[in-house]
Amino acid sequence: MTLDAALIGRRIVVRHETGGVGLTGGPEMNDVIGHVTAVDGTSVTLELRDGRAADVALSTIVTWKTVPERPLRRRRAASVDAEELTRITSRGWPAIESVPLGDWELRASGNFTGRANSVAVTGSPRVPFDEALDRVQEFYAARSMPAQAQVVVGSSHERTFVDAGWIRKAGYFGGAVVQVADLEPAYEADPEARVTGRADDEWLAHYGRVDDPAHARAVMEGPAQVGFVSIGSPVVAIGRVVVTGQWAGLAAVEVVPAARRRGLAxxxxxxxxxxxxxxxxxKAYLQTMRSNTAAIALYAPYGFVDHHDYVYLEPAG
Known part of the structure; x- marks a missing residue:
């Protein structure tokens, strides 16, 4: 069997040369297991178990084969810690530019949403904290953007940033809540709903909050498995769903004012x-403002419960 686009969606294991030297003096090898999401003339892209994408150059592949699907060993959504869930949600709303600083992720996307234009603070920056703050501010200053950090409320990271003089972002004092739910196989897609892989102009117009459509599309269309839901012609309701690994992220549920209270959401x-x-x-997650009681009520019947809250911090002054 040829390693080509016919394998998209299949689970395979690839053994490839890393470019290093192995223990016996020969080429160093590495095995990668995941689902094929793309194949072109130079590389194959696999989605790993945790939702990350791995690109392997075809020229480095020594051997590969299809492998059976993993038996499902279900891990409850609520058992995931806040830092891991922060990384999962970031993969579902990927920044145009993502630069690691140890475990931290510096994200920039032309100011389209706070999530894609802040440093996601998890784990350790692997450098002294003062140096890490300098690098964060230098990163955003170089892009003419304000420095801001996404931190879990009540975490040691929040306390450390506050001790360093950072404050909650103006207009964002209430913070956001992340909710999670375990999914069941019994949901029914609406027969009038359409799900496509692209945010077209009509969808973006209903989403709003878009100054630059190119930046918005680059972020929202970034994941390999993403669906843009719309109902009606003309469209009266929209939503976005993304799947990375075993996690789904729900967002952007909007209904035009004239069509509200009809069950469209x-x-x-x-x-x-x-x-x-x-x-x-x-498993699924959603992120919404803590003050958005309508959204919280919408998702409650599907088993969504609070997991953690987060806020954006910025340097004082």
Whole structure:
């Protein structure tokens, strides 16, 4: 069998040369296991178990084969710690530019959303904290952007930043909540809903909050498995669903004012969950403002519960 686009969606293991020297003096080898998401003339892209993408150059591959799907060993959504979930949610809303600083992730996307234009603070920066702060501020200053950090409320990271003189971002004092749920196979997609892989102009117009469509599309269309839900012609309701690994992320549920209180938001959510399960997810998360009680009430019947809160911090002054 040829390693080509016909394998997209299949689970394979690839053994390839890393470019280093092995213990016996020969080429160093590495095995990568995941689902094929793309194949071109130079490389194959695999989605790993945790949702990360791994690109392997075809010229380095020594051997490969298809492997059976993993038996499902379900891990409850609520058991994941806040730092791991922060990394998972970041993969579902990927920045155009992502630069690691130890475990931290410096993200920049032309100021489209705070999540894609802040440093995601998890683990350790692997350098002294003062040096890490300098690098953060230099990164954003070089892009003419304000420095801001996404931190879990009540974490040691929040306390350390506050002790260094950082404060909650103006207009964001209430913070955001991350909710999670374990998924079931019983959701039904709405027969009138459409799910496509691209945010077209009409979808973006209903989403709003978009100054530069190119930046918005680069972020929202970034993951390998993403669906843009719309209902109606003309469109009256939208939503976005993404699957990375076993996790689904739900976002951007919007209904035009004239069509509210007709169950359209629920139909978007149900369609999104059905699509997520179909694409391999067994857990889901959402992120919304703590003050958005309507959104929290919308998701409650599907088993979503609070996991943690986060805020954005910025240097004082």
């Amino acid at each position: 629920r139909r978007v959510v149900e369609t999104s969950l059905a699509w997520a399960v179909e694409h391999g997810a067994d």
